[in-house]
Amino acid sequence: MDMERINSNYSDEIQESVKNVLGTANYILGSEVSRFEQEFASYCGVKHGVGVGNGLEAIELMLRASGLGPGDEVLVPAHTFFATWLAVLNTGAVPVAVDVDLNSGSISISDAAHSVTQKTRAILVVHLYGNPADMESINHFADRHRLLVFEDAAQAHGASLNGRKVGSWGAAASFSFYPTKNLGALGDGGCVTTDSDDLNDHVRELRNYGSPRKYEHTRLGKNSRLDEVQAAILRKKLQRLDSENAMRRELAERYSERLAGIEEIEITKPLPGTEAVWHIFPIRVHRRGELQEALNSDGIGTLVHYPIPCHLQEAVSHLGYRPGQFPSAEAWAKQELSLPIYPNLDVTEVDYVCDRIKRWCRSKARR
Numbered sequence: 001m002d003m004e005r006i007n008s009n010y011s012d013e014i015q016e017s018v019k020n021v022l023g024t025a026n027y028i029l030g031s032e033v034s035r036f037e038q039e040f041a042s043y044c045g046v047k048h049g050v051g052v053g054n055g056l057e058a059i060e061l062m063l064r065a066s067g068l069g070p071g072d073e074v075l076v077p078a079h080t081f082f083a084t085w086l087a088v089l090n091t092g093a094v095p096v097a098v099d100v101d102l103n104s105g106s107i108s109i110s111d112a113a114h115s116v117t118q119k120t121r122a123i124l125v126v127h128l129y130g131n132p133a134d135m136e137s138i139n140h141f142a143d144r145h146r147l148l149v150f151e152d153a154a155q156a157h158g159a160s161l162n163g164r165k166v167g168s169w170g171a172a173a174s175f176s177f178y179p180t181k182n183l184g185a186l187g188d189g190g191c192v193t194t195d196s197d198d199l200n201d202h203v204r205e206l207r208n209y210g211s212p213r214k215y216e217h218t219r220l221g222k223n224s225r226l227d228e229v230q231a232a233i234l235r236k237k238l239q240r241l242d243s244e245n246a247m248r249r250e251l252a253e254r255y256s257e258r259l260a261g262i263e264e265i266e267i268t269k270p271l272p273g274t275e276a277v278w279h280i281f282p283i284r285v286h287r288r289g290e291l292q293e294a295l296n297s298d299g300i301g302t303l304v305h306y307p308i309p310c311h312l313q314e315a316v317s318h319l320g321y322r323p324g325q326f327p328s329a330e331a332w333a334k335q336e337l338s339l340p341i342y343p344n345l346d347v348t349e350v351d352y353v354c355d356r357i358k359r360w361c362r363s364k365a366r367r
């Protein structure tokens with residue numbers, strides 16, 4: 001991913017934003033943050049947005065504000081970025097692994113049904129790779145089991161399902177503005193979106209030392225605030241998010257067309273009715289390491305998201321999971337390869353990547 005190519009498109013706007021904030025001499029929780037919160041909430045189709053320090057803390061604070069903590073269990077996909085799990089652990093609750101659907105990489109509802117216990121309070125869904133999970137079915141499942149629904153939308157700004165944006169489907173949702181995200185700052189940042197007035201107030205207090213009013217502390221909060229400079233930059237970038245997501249969609253369609261029908265390669269197909277935003281273009285391939293090396297020697301950078309499934313991470317060995325328990329998550333971890341995708345990547349570059357993949361497949365078939 002060429003971050004310089006991405007941000008050079010915004011060079012003038014970024015400089016103007018920083019200059020404006022400098023002029024206000026108000027660097028923390030000023031008007032840029034509150035305007036961004038309103039604009040991002042309205043973009044997602046919800047009442048409130050609360051700017052926080054990063055995506056990890058956005059998850060942690062929305063869960064804590066909803067009353068989750070020690071003694072509670074939260075259903076989480078086994079295949080996601082580890083922050084999803086870490087945030088649950090940081091609240092004192094226990095993440096309970098659920099396998100993912102092999103085709104979409106999203107949490108499997110049939111598997112989730114087997115993991116519900118007396119202690120289960122919530123399901124934390126991840127719109128992995130910018131591909132919306134099946135929120136209608138998840139909400140029905142959650143209603144049946146009386147669970148709260150939360151969305152980790154760190155990779156899916158602007159994605160939608162049946163015309164409704166991610167970030168608006170559950171009790172609350174979390175976003176990350178890490179620089180490489182579809183909506184990325186020039187540093188860390190995050191946001192919680194919700195329709196609930198209570199949750200909004202509660203997260204606002206938690207992000208600011210548990211303080212509803214200056215020097216009055218009613219909760220054990222943190223310092224986790226989106227800062228003015230990042231908010232000012234994000235406001236500019238939000239204006240072009242839809243057009244940049246459209247460019248990603250075009251590139252993803254090109255990849256899907258060009259790689260269709262190749263036996264060695266599995267492509268992710270978003271659910272009908274969804275508009276994915278392709279934060280990442282994942283393929284699944286056996287002998288991933290060999291393909292990655294071949295592409296690398298042709299000057300094509302690829303990454304693996306993510307090589308170790310969460311339930312097998314050393315940090316959670318105390319939870320007692322073993323290899324083989326979540327076969328689809330483990331297959332993703334073994335086989336996933338992320339091909340280059342970002343706005344302004346040229347379609348000829350996508351064609352080049354596809355040609356090189358096909359060449360590698362042909363050379364494997366001959367052996």
Ligand SMILES: Cc1ncc(COP(=O)(O)O)c(C=O)c1O
Pocket residue numbers: 054055056057080081083084126152154155175176177178188189190
């Ligand atoms: C799915 C997911 N959840 C949470 C996070 C955490 O966000 P941040 O890096 O802003 O803490 C990320 C970021 O990489 C992510 O991809």
